Every structure is written in structure tokens, then in C-alpha cells.
Amino acid sequence: MDVQTWTYLLVGITFSLYIGIAIWSRAGSTNDFYVAGGGVSPLANGMATAADWMSAASFISMAGIISFAGYDGSVYLMGWTGGYVLLALLLAPYLRKFGKFTVPDFIGDRYYSKTARIVAVICALIVSFTYVAGQMRGVGVVFSRFLEVDINTGVIIGMVIVLFYAVLGGMKGITYTQVAQYCVLIFAFMVPAIFISIQMTGNPIPQLGMGSKLNDGSGIYLLDKLNGLSTELGFAEYTDGKKSTIDVFMITLALMVGTAGLPHVIVRFFTVKRVKDARKSAGLALLLIAILYTTAPAVSVFARTNMINTVSNQEYASMPQWFKNWETTGLLAFDDKNGDGKIQYVADASKNELTVDRDIMVLANPEIANLPAWVIALVAAGGLAAALSTAAGLLLVISASVSHDLIKKVFVPTISEKGELWAARGAATVAVVIAGYFGINPPGFVAAVVALAFGLAAASFFPAIVLGIFYKKMNKEGAIAGMVIGISLMLFYMLKFKFGIFDGGKEAVAALEKDWWFGISPEGFGSVAMIVNFIVSIVIMKFTPAPPEEVQEIVEDIRIPSGAGEAVSH
Amino acid sequence: MSEKQKKASAYWKENVRYLFILLAIWFAVSYGAGILFKDTLNEIKVGGFELGFWFAQQGSIYVFVILIFVYVRLMNTLDKKYGYDE
Numbered sequence: 001m002d003v004q005t006w007t008y009l010l011v012g013i014t015f016s017l018y019i020g021i022a023i024w025s026r027a028g029s030t031n032d033f034y035v036a037g038g039g040v041s042p043l044a045n046g047m048a049t050a051a052d053w054m055s056a057a058s059f060i061s062m063a064g065i066i067s068f069a070g071y072d073g074s075v076y077l078m079g080w081t082g083g084y085v086l087l088a089l090l091l092a093p094y095l096r097k098f099g100k101f102t103v104p105d106f107i108g109d110r111y112y113s114k115t116a117r118i119v120a121v122i123c124a125l126i127v128s129f130t131y132v133a134g135q136m137r138g139v140g141v142v143f144s145r146f147l148e149v150d151i152n153t154g155v156i157i158g159m160v161i162v163l164f165y166a167v168l169g170g171m172k173g174i175t176y177t178q179v180a181q182y183c184v185l186i187f188a189f190m191v192p193a194i195f196i197s198i199q200m201t202g203n204p205i206p207q208l209g210m211g212s213k214l215n216d217g218s219g220i221y222l223l224d225k226l227n228g229l230s231t232e233l234g235f236a237e238y239t240d241g242k243k244s245t246i247d248v249f250m251i252t253l254a255l256m257v258g259t260a261g262l263p264h265v266i267v268r269f270f271t272v273k274r275v276k277d278a279r280k281s282a283g284l285a286l287l288l289i290a291i292l293y294t295t296a297p298a299v300s301v302f303a304r305t306n307m308i309n310t311v312s313n314q315e316y317a318s319m320p321q322w323f324k325n326w327e328t329t330g331l332l333a334f335d336d337k338n339g340d341g342k343i344q345y346v347a348d349a350s351k352n353e354l355t356v357d358r359d360i361m362v363l364a365n366p367e368i369a370n371l372p373a374w375v376i377a378l379v380a381a382g383g384l385a386a387a388l389s390t391a392a393g394l395l396l397v398i399s400a401s402v403s404h405d406l407i408k409k410v411f412v413p414t415i416s417e418k419g420e421l422w423a424a425r426g427a428a429t430v431a432v433v434i435a436g437y438f439g440i441n442p443p444g445f446v447a448a449v450v451a452l453a454f455g456l457a458a459a460s461f462f463p464a465i466v467l468g469i470f471y472k473k474m475n476k477e478g479a480i481a482g483m484v485i486g487i488s489l490m491l492f493y494m495l496k497f498k499f500g501i502f503d504g505g506k507e508a509v510a511a512l513e514k515d516w517w518f519g520i521s522p523e524g525f526g527s528v529a530m531i532v533n534f535i536v537s538i539v540i541m542k543f544t545p546a547p548p549e550e551v552q553e554i555v556e557d558i559r560i561p562s563g564a565g566e567a568v569s570h
Numbered sequence: 571m572s573e574k575q576k577k578a579s580a581y582w583k584e585n586v587r588y589l590f591i592l593l594a595i596w597f598a599v600s601y602g603a604g605i606l607f608k609d610t611l612n613e614i615k616v617g618g619f620e621l622g623f624w625f626a627q628q629g630s631i632y633v634f635v636i637l638i639f640v641y642v643r644l645m646n647t648l649d650k651k652y653g654y655d656e
Binding site: 071078085088090093210212213221223224239245248252276279283286293294559560561562 | 581582585593596600605608616618619620623624628630631632634637639641649655656
């Protein structure tokens with residue numbers, strides 16, 4: 001069978017599986033819809049969290065980014081895993097004990113204020129919408145390359161599938177489809193990685209293969225070989241990198257703290273039964289995520305070495321079929337500047353003749369390594385699983401923010417449970433349509449904003465939640481001022497240095513780099529804004545009245561793990 | 571302070587002490603070994619890996635996973651000690 005047939009087959013089977021699960025696990029109550037009835041086992045929740053977390057960015061883009069950035073790519077590896085340590089130790093157990101449905105629920109109740117709740121809802125909506133648009137785009141890209149449909153048709157197919165199981169099943173449907181999606185995506189990621197690791201180094205474990213000697217009898221370590229190739233072509237050494245130490249430090253911190261503050265991840269810990277299950281499922285989630293995250297840097301090294309070996313200084317006419325396939329998508333482009341018919345791939349932009357979109361490294365990897373057709377098809381199914389699972393998780397946060405935090409808690413407190421359930425379904429439908437629109441007409445800034453969403457989460461949610469748990473005397477004045485100033489500072493820095501709003505637009509951005517405060521990039525600035533948030537909260541708190549007695553009692557209560565009970569709405 | 575409150579605050583103190591220790595390790599493997607002292611550690615090679623690079627792309631992640639499971643065990647024991655387990 002050819003790649004096309006295999007792809008239709010595998011994508012068809014996995015999609016029917018997701019739909020089957022959704023029908024089997026329909027939501028009957030708001031409790032089912034928001035937190036899957038609160039009875040999910042730690043392992044199932046760990047798998048669902050892992051699938052929820054690993055988006056199209058983790059599956060498709062990350063290994064590609066690392067393969068071009070080398071050491072600098074470590075910020076994503078450490079940042080997107082280290083955040084789980086913060087989540088497990090500082091947030092998940094306490095938020096589970098608190099036992100509500102959403103993050104704004106916690107902020108609103110802990111800080112006894114509607115203003116705080118609304119600020120939190122706005123932050124959650126900003127973060128989730130920017131994120132979900134990127135996922136829809138990922139679905140479109142996979143469809144267009146592997147099933148040869150138009151990107152827009154791909155986005156619409158993705159929308160219909162997500163709509164079906166998110167609207168019907170709510171959190172319950174999403175949880176069990178995510179369990180299936182985790183299995184699909186991890187299998188799809190590991191199989192080609194293991195194949196290529198054996199091919200290049202003879203070691204079946206990619207994590208070890210990355211540090212092994214090459215299989216070609218030269219006796220050279222793979223990483224040494226890649227460092228040599230990189231410097232030969234004028235790039236930085238692969239294991240060294242170009243970013244300054246302070247910037248690497250700050251970006252890693254912003255990603256870690258941002259991860260811990262992302263509403264669609266936090267909300268998953270409301271679905272387990274007991275506090276100890278929340279701790280355990282955070283550990284399982286990270287273990288399951290780490291399988292992909294420790295393999296990805298190995299894939300980066302394999303793919304980068306393979307790619308340079310295949311194209312560098314070779315005749316354009318002798319390029320294999322995959323090269324032509326990707327050229328037609330526009331993600332790979334060759335421009336014979338010196339007219340010698342060979343491909344010069346070098347760091348110097350004026351001499352470089354090959355432009356490679358980073359996203360294709362994972363998708364094209366099996367083809368570059370000449371793997372069988374079913375493996376290539378599997379990667380397509382895995383990419384779709386990653387994008388769909390994250391999109392569904394985000395849509396749930398959006399719908400719960402609207403139906404629960406805004407409609408129920410602010411505007412129509414008298415709404416019946418049934419009414420709220422329908423409102424949640426309506427909000428999810430509207431959110432899918434908006435996300436699909438952005439997937440079809442991506443605003444130029446989506447990719448940039450997705451990276452910055454972490455900075456925004458770090459600058460707003462994280463300090464308010466941590467202080468709410470660990471600092472009994474923290475009051476609403478301090479928390480609101482901290483969130484507003486933290487997120488505004490981050491937005492200001494982003495607009496100034498990422499979009500050049502105050503200095504003549506996007507063209508001016510590169511020239512502004514030397515003005516970065518303390519040499520910190522916009523991606524890393526979330527760390528600074530977070531520190532400012534902490535300081536502002538504590539200073540304001542000192543000059544304003546202490547929180548009421550009953551709120552301080554709530555804080556004492558969430559610190560004790562027993563008696564968590566079910567998540568409740570009142 | 572009542573007996574109940576005393577117990578709760580003793581539990582909390584031990585919990586916070588665990589957090590400090592575990593987060594110190596968390597910081598040391600990622601920000602320490604993987605970023606601040608990367609260049610020094612890169613002088614040491616283990617197999618084909620420079621050590622600082624290994625910590626940044628592999629080692630820190632393994633330690634993170636272990637840290638959470640150690641925390642789970644410590645807290646389960648602590649819960650039992652104070653009678654908060656269920």
C-alpha cells in the first residue's frame with residue numbers, strides 16, 4: 001500500500017475511535033461537563049493531561065526548532081517539563097482540595113471579589129484563544145500535506161470532529177478521547193525515532209543513540225559529527241548555541257511558570273477524586289510527557305545530521321522524491337544563487353540557497369530516512385491526535401469560563417443546571433467556530449503570540465494562585481493590583497519589542513533588540529513581569545485591610561489534604 | 571491555639587520544608603547544571619554527551635520526574651503521620 005492509502009486508513013481508524021468514545025461518555029450534568037464527574041483515575045488523568053499538554057507545537061514543531069537552535073532549544077525542553085514540578089508541588093494538590101470547576105473560580109473565591117474573577121476570566125480567554133488558533137492551523141497543515149486536501153478543508157474537518165466530542169461529552173468525553181490520543185501520538189512519535197536511531201547508531205533507544213557513535217564505521221560520536229558539520233557550514237556549534245545566558249535563564253523560567261499557570265492544564269487536576277490522586281497524576285503526566293520530551297532532542301540531532309548529509313553540496317537534480325513533495329507545499333525552497341546546480345546550505349544568508357521551514361523536520365523525518373509507508377502515515381495520525389487533544393482541552397476552558405464564570409457567577413446566578421449545561425455547549429460551539437476562523441485566516445501574529453501566552457500566564461495567574469495558597473494574609477487589593485500590573489507590563493513589553501507598536505511597526509523590531517531591558521527577550525520577559533507581580537501584590541497588601549476571617553479559614557482548610565469531596569459549584 | 575490547629579500548622583511546616591528541599595534540587599539541575607554552569611560542565615564528557623548539554627536536554631527532565639514521585643511518597647507518609655490520609 002502507498003503512503004496515501006495508509007494515511008486514509010490510520011486517520012480514519014483513529015477518528016472513528018475518538019467519535020466512538022465521545023458517544024460512550026456523554027455528559028449528563030454540569031459536573032460531568034466541567035470536571036468529568038470528578039472520578040477520573042490518576043493514570044487516566046495523567047494520560048489525558050499529557051495529551052492535553054502536548055500540542056501540535058510539541059509534536060510537530062519542537063524537535064524542528066531544536067534541530068535548528070541546538071543548545072538554545074533546551075529552553076523548551078526544560079521549560080515545558082520543569083513547570084510540572086511547580087504544578088505538582090505548589091498548585092495541583094491545593095486547587096484539588098479547594099474543589100471548584102475553574103481557575104477564575106479559585107481566584108474569585110479566594111480573593112472574595114467579582115473584579116478578581118473577571119480579571120481572571122479575561123486572562124484565561126486571552127491565553128486560550130491564541131493557543132487554540134495555532135492548533136487548528138496545525139490540523140490544516142497535516143491534512144493538506146498527507147491527505148492532499150486544501151488547508152481550509154482540513155481545518156473544517158478538524159472543527160467538526162472537535163465540536164462533536166467536546167460539545168457532546170464535555171470534560172468527560174474529552175478526558176477519555178485524550179487517553180486514546182495520548183496512545184496514538186506517543187506511538188507515532190516513538191516508532192520513527194527508534195527506527196532512525198537504529199539506522200544511524202545501532203542503538204534502539206533514541207535517548208542513548210543521541211550520545212552514541214555513528215554506525216558507519218567511522219567511530220565518531222554523532223554529536224561531534226554534527227558539531228563539525230555545523231561549524232563547517234558557518235552555524236554555531238550544535239551543543240553550544242547563540243543566546244546569552246541570562247536570556248536562556250529567563251525564557252526557561254517564563255515557560256516553566258507559564259506552564260504551571262495555564263488554565264487548561266490546571267483544570268485537569270479538578271477531575272480526580274482525592275488530593276493524593278492529584279499529586280500522583282501530576283507525576284504520571286510528567287513521566288508520560290518526558291517520554292516524548294527526552295526523545296525529541298534525539299530526533300532533532302538525527303534529523304539535522306540526516307538533512308545536512310542529504311542536501312549539502314548535492315546536485316539539485318538528484319534530490320529524492322520527498323524533497324519535491326515538500327517543495328510543492330512551499331515549506332522547502334531552493335534558489336540556485338550561484339547557478340551551479342548544487343545546493344549550498346550555509347549560515348551566511350547571502351550565499352544560502354535552501355530555506356527549510358522548521359515544522360517539516362518531524363513530518364519529513366521518516367521520508368528523509370526512507371522508512372516504510374505505514375510509519376509516515378502514522379506520523380500524520382499522531383500530529384492530528386496532538387493538535388485535536390489540545391484544542392479540545394482549550395475549548396473546554398473557554399466554554400467553562402463563559403458559561404460558569406461569567407453567566408452563572410456574574411450575570412445570571414439563578415440559571416438552572418440544565419440551562420448552564422446548554423450555555424456551556426453553546427459557548428463551546430461558538431469557540432470552535434472562532435478558532436476555526438483563525439485557523440483558516442491566521443493573523444500574522446499567531447505564532448508569536450502562542451510563545452508569549454506563557455509569559456502572559458506567568459505574569460498574571462501564577463503569583464495570584466501561589467500567594468493565595470502560601471500567604472494567608474494576601475488580600476484582594478494586592479492580588480488584583482499584582483495581576484493587572486503584571487499582565488499590563490508583559491503586554492507593554494510584548495507590543496514594544498515584539499510588534500514594534502511604538503517605534504514604527506514590525507520592521508523596527510530587529511533594531512530594538514539592543515534596547516531590551518537587561519538583555520532579556522520578550523519571550524523571557526514573563527519572568528520579570530512575574531517578579532514585579534509578586535512585589536506589587538505584597539507591597540499593596542501591606543497598606544490595605546487584611547482578608548476576612550472566613551477567607552483565612554478557607555486557606556487553612558485547603559492546606560490539609562483530607563476531606564476533598566466532589567467538586568461543587570456553590 | 572486548639573489541638574487541631576497545632577496539628578495543622580505542624581503538618582504545614584513539614585510540608586513547606588520538603589518543598590524547599592525539592593525545589594532546591596529542581597533549581598540546581600536545570601538552572602544550575604543546564605544553564606549557569608553549563609560551560610564548565612561541558613568540559614566533562616560522558617559517552618558522546620558534553621555534561622552541561624546533557625543536563626539541559628536530558629538529565630534535568632529525568633530528575634524532574636523523580637522529584638515529583640519522591641514528593642508523592644513523602645507526602646503520603648506525612649499524611650499518614652498526621653492522620654490526614656484517606
